[in-house]
Amino acid sequence: QSALTQPASVSGSPGQSITISCTGTSSDVGGYNYVSWYQQHPGKAPKLMIYEVSNRPSGVSNRFSGSKSGNTASLTISGLQAEDEADYYCSSYTSSTHYVFGTGTKVTVL
Amino acid sequence: QLQLQESGPGLVKPSETLSLTCTVSGGSISSSSYYWGWIRQPPGKGLEWIGSIYYSGSTYYNPSLKSRVTISVDTSKNQFSLKLSSVTAADTAVYYCARRTVTHIFDYWGQGTLVTVSS
Numbered sequence: 001q002s003a004l005t006q007p008a009s010v011s012g013s014p015g016q017s018i019t020i021s022c023t024g025t026s027s028d029v030g031g032y033n034y035v036s037w038y039q040q041h042p043g044k045a046p047k048l049m050i051y052e053v054s055n056r057p058s059g060v061s062n063r064f065s066g067s068k069s070g071n072t073a074s075l076t077i078s079g080l081q082a083e084d085e086a087d088y089y090c091s092s093y094t095s096s097t098h099y100v101f102g103t104g105t106k107v108t109v110l
Numbered sequence: 111q112l113q114l115q116e117s118g119p120g121l122v123k124p125s126e127t128l129s130l131t132c133t134v135s136g137g138s139i140s141s142s143s144y145y146w147g148w149i150r151q152p153p154g155k156g157l158e159w160i161g162s163i164y165y166s167g168s169t170y171y172n173p174s175l176k177s178r179v180t181i182s183v184d185t186s187k188n189q190f191s192l193k194l195s196s197v198t199a200a201d202t203a204v205y206y207c208a209r210r211t212v213t214h215i216f217d218y219w220g221q222g223t224l225v226t227v228s229s
Contacts, residue, residue: 003156032214034213034214034215036214036215036216038157038216044221045206045219045220045221045222046157046206046216046219047219048215048216048217051213051215051217052213052215057217089156089157091157091216093214096173097159097172097173097174098159098162098170098172099159099172099214100159101156101157101158101159102156103156104156104157
């Protein structure tokens with residue numbers, strides 16, 4: 001089971017919107033609505049930002065939103081802020097290995 | 111507020127067994143709604159799911175590690191543990207313990223502990 005494919009880096013200016021893609025297969029992203037997104041600041045544990053494709057946990061800003069089309073899930077951050085600079089990982093349930101994570105995307109706020 | 115805390119040696123010799131324990135506080139590990147798991151992250155790299163356990167003892171492992179991994183639970187101590195045998199330098203990573211919901215969400219994580227495999 002290969003990792004889900006994410007762009008290595010995405011950048012944007014404060015206030016802008018950016019979108020991070022997460023591409024898998026019909027055995028993971030495309031087959032289940034169990035896609036999650038995690039934010040990780042340097043030296044810190046990952047933090048859940050989106051679950052079940054598009055749901056936000058309590059306390060997570062509504063600037064973060066998720067969606068899915070076919071085998072590709074997406075995380076959009078609107079109104080980009082300096083504090084959003086971090087690594088982002090997608091994750092999906094998979095029929096073969098139970099769970100697979102994405103390759104990770106470094107978000108830079110210019 | 112639920113908290114998870116990893117503990118164990120930070121240095122393990124090649125070919126030996128890595129052993130870590132996760133202590134859960136602020137909630138019961140015997141809840142029927144959750145599983146408990148281990149995830150690792152090699153330095154500068156991405157996340158890899160290792161395996162999960164239910165309070166009853168049912169286990170689920172990543173096939174790529176299954177032959178070397180054992181996860182166990184001690185409900186009396188509200189702890190669960192990881193053993194990874196025959197380690198090599200490739201097993202050097204930050205190891206996280208996490209709670210997993212029945213809908214496949216890793217919602218609470220420990221702070222992580224770095225384990226280095228070196229002689």
